[in-house]
Amino acid sequence: MKMSSHPLDVDFYRRNPHTLARDLLGRDLVRRTDEGIRRGRIVETEVYGGPHDPASHGDSGEPTDRTDSMFGPPGTAYVYTIYGMYQCFNVVAPAEQKAAAILVRAVEPMDGLEMMARDRGLVDRDDIGELKDSTIGNLTTGPGKLCQAFDIGTSLDGATLDGPPLWLEPGEPAVDNTEESIGASSRIGLNRETVGEAVDWPWRYTLEDSEFLSRPG
């Protein structure tokens, strides 16, 4: 278990969304429940929002019941339900116009893997032994998966990410780290018919060599 550190300060989030999305790579997402601590290193993010992004939930400029927290202050959580059965976790970023948020698409599991496997439904509740590599590689490699693994539901929508139950820590940032290269690629799950040329915008950022991406860069 890694020793606890201090949560990232709100000033960390008060930057251009693309700068923030890149600097989130390598940071630790930490979740505390009654059962203990879960930790994961962020390896994949996507930017949504800005002056005109047809793929952003905030593109109309007007919040709805669902998207209200996307219009909240930087450093808070935007959690929404997708496909009726999964949640996606976003970090709210500053918005010069409209709203902006960073979708966290994948993390590398670090602490609390047994709890993650159980909440993912990959092991029986009372039969948790040594986890297989194939199980570990399927814990948090997608936005819906990591929300299951971290027990992130819509009850955390709008939460401030400065301490329990959910927060970020400095971790080992990837920006300016010569050992790890950051890739930029097009965002996952969009289609040209609804968002036009935005399907091609390289607004997905990855730690290219990570084994825990939702799909290869």
Add this chain to the structure above:
DNA sequence: GTGCTGATAGTCT
């Protein structure tokens, strides 16, 4: 390894 399909319910038009 790749690719297709069904599940499933909140949200918006």
Add this chain to the structure above:
DNA sequence: GACTATCAGCACG
């Protein structure tokens, strides 16, 4: 009434 920033399971080779 249609759509979706997804996933698991299955078929295939």
